[in-house]
Structures are given as C-alpha cells and as structure tokens.
Amino acid sequence: MGTHEPAIVAEHITKHFSLKHTHSLKETFIAWTKRKQLRTEFTALNDLSFEVMEGESIALLGYNGSGKSTMLKIMSGVMPPDEGVVRMRGRVAGLIEVGAGFHPELTGRENVYLNAAILGMKEHEIDAIFEKIVDFAEIREFLDQEVKYYSSGMFMRLAFSVAIHVELDILLVDEILSVGDAPFREKCRLKFQEMIRENKTMVVVSHDMELVRELCDRGVVIKRGRKRFDGPIEEAIAYLGSEDYQRDD
Numbered sequence: 001m002g003t004h005e006p007a008i009v010a011e012h013i014t015k016h017f018s019l020k021h022t023h024s025l026k027e028t029f030i031a032w033t034k035r036k037q038l039r040t041e042f043t044a045l046n047d048l049s050f051e052v053m054e055g056e057s058i059a060l061l062g063y064n065g066s067g068k069s070t071m072l073k074i075m076s077g078v079m080p081p082d083e084g085v086v087r088m089r090g091r092v093a094g095l096i097e098v099g100a101g102f103h104p105e106l107t108g109r110e111n112v113y114l115n116a117a118i119l120g121m122k123e124h125e126i127d128a129i130f131e132k133i134v135d136f137a138e139i140r141e142f143l144d145q146e147v148k149y150y151s152s153g154m155f156m157r158l159a160f161s162v163a164i165h166v167e168l169d170i171l172l173v174d175e176i177l178s179v180g181d182a183p184f185r186e187k188c189r190l191k192f193q194e195m196i197r198e199n200k201t202m203v204v205v206s207h208d209m210e211l212v213r214e215l216c217d218r219g220v221v222i223k224r225g226r227k228r229f230d231g232p233i234e235e236a237i238a239y240l241g242s243e244d245y246q247r248d249d
C-alpha cells in the first residue's frame with residue numbers, strides 16, 4: 001500500500017476537438033458567404049476530476065470513444081487540456097504510442113540510449129540498465145541493426161522495454177495487450193505486477209477486464225468524457241456492464 005498522498009490530481013479537465021466535415025466547393029463557398037461554420041466542436045472530456053493516491057493502480061474504463069486515451073495523453077503531457085489542470089507528483093513514464101521516439105535510421109542500441117535519455121536518464125544510468133532492457137526485449141542479436149529492419153513486434157518490444165525500465169514513479173499504460181505475442185504479453189503482465197509491488201502508481205487503459213481486475217484496485221468509468229462511476233474495481237467493471245451505464249445522462 002502507498003502513502004496517503006495523491007500522486008495524480010486531475011481537476012475539471014475539459015478537452016474539445018474540432019471535427020472537420022467534407023464539403024463540396026459549392027457548399028464551402030455558401031458557408032463562407034453566410035459565415036457558417038464548417039467544423040463542429042466535439043467535447044471529448046467534460047469536467048473530469050479524479051485523484052490517484054501514491055502506490056495506487058487505477059483503470060480508466062469506458063466504451064470506445066469515451067475519452068480514456070485523451071485523458072492519458074493529457075496526463076502524460078503530450079496534449080494540453082482546454083480547461084482544468086492535472087498535477088502529477090514524481091517521474092512519469094507513458095506507455096502511450098510506444099516507440100514514437102524511435103528513429104528508424106538508428107540501431108536498436110542507439111535508440112535505447114536516445115529514448116532513455118529523452119525519458120530523463122543520464123548515460124551512466126542507462127549503462128546500468130542496458131542489459132536488462134535488452135534481455136527483456138529479447139532482441140540481442142539484432143541490437144546493432146537499424147530498427148527500420150525490425151519486425152513490428154521486435155520494434156514494439158524494444159520500445160516497451162525501454163519505457164518500463166527507466167526510473168519512474170507513475171506509469172501510464174494504454175492498451176498493453178496490443179504489444180507483442182502471447183509469451184511477451186505474459187512477461188509484461190508479470191512486470192506490471194512487480195511494479196505494483198514496488199509501489200508504483202499506475203493508470204491503465206484497457207478493454208481486457210481480466211487484466212484490469214488483476215492489476216487495478218479502483219476503476220473510474222467514463223462516458224462521453226464525463227465521469228460516471230469511481231470506486232472499487234469489481235464495482236466499476238459491474239457498472240460498465242450495467243443498464244445505468246447504457247442509459248444516457
């Protein structure tokens with residue numbers, strides 16, 4: 001169990017996206033002369049607030065398009081909210097768009113150093129965890145090959161391995177199970193359990209209820225960007241399958 005300090009405080013987070021529509025030239029011209037909008041605004045997150053205590057592991061749950069990944073991106077800092085603030089205490093690492101920082105022309109080895117550095121590690125710190133990263137990814141024989149020649153699975157394994165071996169206090173995880181084959185996924189599952197025992201704070205987004213049940217203490221259920229339920233994981237999963245969730249607010 002963690003301390004009683006919050007590691008993450010999200011307050012009144014609102015995020016809008018503007019949706020483009022396809023129009024003919026004529027429609028565009030008419031809209032322009034009438035000063036009509038060709039875009040509609042879509043609210044992906046609507047006044048969403050929650051806290052995560054240090055050492056706690058929570059799941060963001062909800063059907064497709066409910067705003068889970070958007071919330072994770074705001075927490076990781078890759079996207080700003082339109083309204084509200086998120087406060088994070090500690091070193092944050094995100095398993096979101098894993099491998100986005102990898103450079104195809106560089107070798108596996110070079111990418112490990114580059115990406116661990118981007119995640120805030122010093123060279124001697126990377127030296128110390130380098131072997132662990134390579135062992136976990138199981139790509140040793142391809143280490144000095146440029147990553148553009150890696151299979152997509154190999155690429156993901158290495159990127160994923162870097163992200164989970166850097167020093168971190170808070171881990172944000174989006175759809176873990178899209179990474180790798182069955183043995184690798186099992187290894188990741190064990191690694192996540194180890195991180196939970198080490199008192200890391202985790203926010204998990206997944207549609208895999210078995211995994212969520214295993215990893216998380218609490219669930220925050222979202223629908224159309226609004227919080228609908230916040231409580232123990234079993235109750236959150238039950239709520240997601242209930243008529244209350246289906247019903248419109």
Ligand SMILES: Nc1ncnc2c1ncn2[C@@H]1O[C@H](COP(=O)(O)OP(=O)(O)OP(=O)(O)O)[C@@H](O)[C@H]1O
Pocket residue numbers: 017018019044062063064065066067068069070071
């Ligand atoms: N960059 C963007 N531009 C426009 N709309 C976006 C953008 N990112 C997300 N959206 C929209 O915001 C809504 C919430 O998306 P988000 O990816 O957060 O949902 P999600 O709950 O993670 O869904 P899923 O379970 O399908 O992964 C969706 O309707 C999506 O189309």
